[in-house]
Amino acid sequence: MSADQEWKKCSTCKKSINFTEDYYVCSVSTCNTKRTGYTFCSVPCFDQHIPAARHKSAGAIREQAPEKSDVKDGKTEPPRRKKIIPQMYSKPSNKQVSKGGDILVIASRFKDFVSEQSEFNTSASVMSALSDHLRHVAMQAIDNAREDGRRTVMESDLKFLDKLNLNI
Numbered sequence: 001m002s003a004d005q006e007w008k009k010c011s012t013c014k015k016s017i018n019f020t021e022d023y024y025v026c027s028v029s030t031c032n033t034k035r036t037g038y039t040f041c042s043v044p045c046f047d048q049h050i051p052a053a054r055h056k057s058a059g060a061i062r063e064q065a066p067e068k069s070d071v072k073d074g075k076t077e078p079p080r081r082k083k084i085i086p087q088m089y090s091k092p093s094n095k096q097v098s099k100g101g102d103i104l105v106i107a108s109r110f111k112d113f114v115s116e117q118s119e120f121n122t123s124a125s126v127m128s129a130l131s132d133h134l135r136h137v138a139m140q141a142i143d144n145a146r147e148d149g150r151r152t153v154m155e156s157d158l159k160f161l162d163k164l165n166l167n168i
Helices: 043-053 094-098 107-118 125-147 155-164
Strands: 006-009 016-018 022-026 060-064
Touching (some): 022 043, 107 125, 125 155
Antiparallel strands (some): 022 060
16 A cells, blocks of 8 residues: 555554545544544444543444545645524524423522522512523523624623623
8 A cells, every 4th residue: 555545544553544445433523523533444443442432332433535636735625614694583483482481590599599688588480580581691692602603602692791781
């Protein structure tokens, strides 16, 4: 096997994996990041990876190496990031409505907090109203993350709460 036909090396045995040849990757997403990029030439090599990675359940996924023409300067083209286009939420979707009855706060802790701060009692109906408010806040934060092209809601997505004079 010549070096010009080699695409990558097996992460376990260091055997060459040639262009357009079948290889295996781990089904656990953390093993498939750009930083780790584990590739295995065979299922037995993949099996040697399992004890070291300590996965509870993982499988070998068969893939095919790219063609040599698809590779530039020894590296395959990275996947293009897709910017997520924001959706405006005028009404909650069916998925949100179906979960609308769930309480999103720990009632006992909230009641304890109110009691400690003011020695007041808390009505049970406060929990559903507070959960509805949290759903609304979460949807606005999701919209902000989506506008920034992220799939992770961060603290910066809650900055709209500053307008309400909430110290978050």
